[in-house]
Amino acid sequence: MENAATRPEELLAEVEANIARICKPARREPSQVTLIAVSKTHPPERIVPLLEAGQRVFGENRVQEAQGKWPELREQYPDVELHLIGQLQSNKAEDAVALFDCIHSLDRPSLLKALAKAMDKAGRRVPCFVQVNIGDEEQKGGCPIGDVPAFLEKVRAADVPVAGLMCIPPADTEPAPFFALLAKLASDNGLKGLSMGMSGDYETAVQLGATHVRVGSALFGARAKP
């Protein structure tokens, strides 16, 4: 998808309109869906037009990249909410807790321990989504489905606020069954937050109850290949 010719504020309006359109038959309010604009790889000058258009929730997948971009942008837009959507190494927990308002990739006891310690030290509790390996894929991060209840218990015992469940369905398959499964897992565990859906499938995710969609290329255009 190449949207270089389209202004980012137009793409933002388009995505917001799509979310509202899907919400209606699903009997949901658009305000129940938080649009996270995934700005990874994009420089500040690409991000500013979205900030100017009123977007305030952004997602990054690398702590170091976010540290380089956001402190300065935040001086100008202090009400920005920053979400970490990528895998997190335990040794980056302190930096992540200092910079981010929400973490979507809590998936293992060792990371929980590091995050709890970092939060104690910073005197700041950062809500975390528990990432679930919803397609049971060997190469992917995420808590195994069967371990979710026990892991949630550990998270609560560590006094880390649980925002809900997050998943990235397997590539090249119909995502709907995986979104439905994540929604079922969340409700079985008394959780409302569901971080699911990206540029290619956020409409399906909203239909199935997503409270947070993580949308990058549909807002910013294609990312440069590394």
Ligand SMILES: *Cc1c(COP(=O)(O)O)cnc(C)c1O
């Ligand atoms: C990059 C990324 C996204 C956004 O992907 P797009 O397809 O560009 O919308 C969403 N979630 C995660 C975890 C990502 O790493």
